[in-house]
Amino acid sequence: MSSWVRIGDRVKTKAEMDARAQRAARGYASLGVGCGDVVAVYMRNDFAFMEASLAAGLCGAYVVPVNWHDTPEEARYVLENSGAKVLVIHADLWRNIGHAVPASVAVIVAETPPGLRGSYRVGDEAAKVPAGMTDWESWLAGFAPAAPPFPTSPGSMIYTSGTTGHPKGVRRQPPTPEQALASQQMMRLVGGLTDWADRLGDVVLLIPGPAYHSSPNGWMFSFYNMGANIIVEPRFEPERMLATIASHRVTHALVVPTMFVRLLALPAETRSRYDLSSLTFAMHVGAPCPPHVKRGMIDWWGPVITEHYGSTEVGAVTFCTSDEWLAHPGTVGQRLPGCAVVVMDEEGRELPLGQSGEIVCGRDLYPEFTYHDDPGKRAKSARGHLVATGDVGFFDADGFLYLSGRASDMIIFGGTNIYPAEIESELMKVQGVADCAVFGIPDDEFGEKVCAFIQPAAGAVLDEEAVRADLKSRLAGYKIPRRIEFASTLPREDTGKIFKRKLKEPFWQGTGRSI
Numbered sequence: 001m002s003s004w005v006r007i008g009d010r011v012k013t014k015a016e017m018d019a020r021a022q023r024a025a026r027g028y029a030s031l032g033v034g035c036g037d038v039v040a041v042y043m044r045n046d047f048a049f050m051e052a053s054l055a056a057g058l059c060g061a062y063v064v065p066v067n068w069h070d071t072p073e074e075a076r077y078v079l080e081n082s083g084a085k086v087l088v089i090h091a092d093l094w095r096n097i098g099h100a101v102p103a104s105v106a107v108i109v110a111e112t113p114p115g116l117r118g119s120y121r122v123g124d125e126a127a128k129v130p131a132g133m134t135d136w137e138s139w140l141a142g143f144a145p146a147a148p149p150f151p152t153s154p155g156s157m158i159y160t161s162g163t164t165g166h167p168k169g170v171r172r173q174p175p176t177p178e179q180a181l182a183s184q185q186m187m188r189l190v191g192g193l194t195d196w197a198d199r200l201g202d203v204v205l206l207i208p209g210p211a212y213h214s215s216p217n218g219w220m221f222s223f224y225n226m227g228a229n230i231i232v233e234p235r236f237e238p239e240r241m242l243a244t245i246a247s248h249r250v251t252h253a254l255v256v257p258t259m260f261v262r263l264l265a266l267p268a269e270t271r272s273r274y275d276l277s278s279l280t281f282a283m284h285v286g287a288p289c290p291p292h293v294k295r296g297m298i299d300w301w302g303p304v305i306t307e308h309y310g311s312t313e314v315g316a317v318t319f320c321t322s323d324e325w326l327a328h329p330g331t332v333g334q335r336l337p338g339c340a341v342v343v344m345d346e347e348g349r350e351l352p353l354g355q356s357g358e359i360v361c362g363r364d365l366y367p368e369f370t371y372h373d374d375p376g377k378r379a380k381s382a383r384g385h386l387v388a389t390g391d392v393g394f395f396d397a398d399g400f401l402y403l404s405g406r407a408s409d410m411i412i413f414g415g416t417n418i419y420p421a422e423i424e425s426e427l428m429k430v431q432g433v434a435d436c437a438v439f440g441i442p443d444d445e446f447g448e449k450v451c452a453f454i455q456p457a458a459g460a461v462l463d464e465e466a467v468r469a470d471l472k473s474r475l476a477g478y479k480i481p482r483r484i485e486f487a488s489t490l491p492r493e494d495t496g497k498i499f500k501r502k503l504k505e506p507f508w509q510g511t512g513r514s515i
Helices: 014-032 047-060 071-080 090-099 113-118 137-141 177-190 214-225 238-248 257-264 291-302 322-327 377-382 422-427 463-471 500-508
Strands: 004-007 011-015 036-040 060-067 086-090 105-110 157-158 166-174 204-207 229-232 252-255 282-286 305-311 315-320 331-333 338-343 357-363 368-370 387-393 401-406 411-413 417-419 433-443 447-455 481-488
Touching: 004 014, 004 047, 011 014, 014 047, 014 137, 014 401, 036 047, 036 071, 036 090, 047 060, 047 086, 047 214, 060 071, 060 157, 071 090, 071 166, 090 105, 137 238, 137 417, 157 214, 177 214, 177 315, 204 214, 204 238, 214 229, 214 252, 214 387, 238 257, 252 257, 257 291, 257 433, 291 305, 305 331, 305 387, 315 338, 322 331, 331 338, 338 387, 368 377, 401 411, 401 422, 411 447, 417 422, 422 433, 422 447, 422 463, 433 463, 433 500, 463 481
Parallel strands: 004 229, 036 060, 036 086, 086 105, 204 229, 204 252, 252 282, 282 305, 447 481
Antiparallel strands: 004 011, 157 166, 166 368, 305 315, 315 331, 331 401, 338 357, 357 387, 387 401, 411 417, 433 447
């Protein structure tokens, strides 16, 4: 029996999707797409997103999933930089950015399906394919399925969103058979499939985050290609996630810490309403998780929560179970087999246990990468044969890694380094704080000072001095925010993660410094 994919209330079998991807592959070939070329996908979570991506792999082409929150100019940069030959896009999104798409790119427009219209308040007219544009469904129907053998898929070329300059496209070499096998074995280990080897058809993976992100994209297609069943949510909604786990007996899920925060914010009676006993493996990745939040989730869901750490460039390099985390609160795990993880100082020397420094990583049998069209950036990230992740952290005496924060997020206050993640973790312990974002803003005397944006919980009344007083017992004085802003809502991605850049930009405009 063919495995299936559910998106919202719609379901397709893997066999149906594969046949449609093969039609699209023949269609791409008619547009000149071949090995090493690029197909861009600018879509929300939808079957067409998956089919268009799978088809690129069947051509030996890279797929570039573009963040559909991008402005027209940001989208133009990715399309031009990647050299995309084809763009597949939802109709309402085309209406937003179509004027910025380079004339050299062949455009195929998919109707925005009803399930997505409601989630994103898209009108029926905006959801239709504009007259004169190539319609995805009609276009597919014009091609017979491409036949094997197919070239090796190079996978996705993810554009990482840095805090400075343009995003970088991580372009990886197509894997050798040995590398592909090693990656699949690692995916099975980190993805919690070692006990499911003979019954992958019983696995149900839930992806509640946007598929343009590196982790949801990678895990979604890895589980799909191994024959598991997949549920992809149109967008993350806390109670809907619980209902989905309960009603479809979800066994595996991929989550990020912000989702934990929003799940824990649900009323106790709502949380207790759903049977989550089918869940055996809840992977979290993507950002540091405040210890009290993770402990709360383990208390609720049980020891099914695992964590792995890595990057788009090197994949997963550390891993920990719930029990390991409870014994080492705050850790992101120990080195995985075949992985190198080193903490270095500014001179490239390995630091002793307990000392924070730059985290550099590498994996055996992992395809080499470059930053597309920018070998200089690739060289800058190299630390010998390893790669700098952009994170700062340290190892404890038992070999468990801890993150201090992003090097690029670091606030330099009068020559002292401050990492926002530590302050955010402490702010989340303050009674009445629902969520927060901490970053540096200009200061005439100290260069930068700590600024915090706080979203109060429903009904909570907070004031600056009370928040600072709460923090004083847990943070050094120089780490306590000098400026605190309260906001009923904070700008967010589909995952619920805060768009910190949107908060920072107004403070740095006109200073001559990019963020």
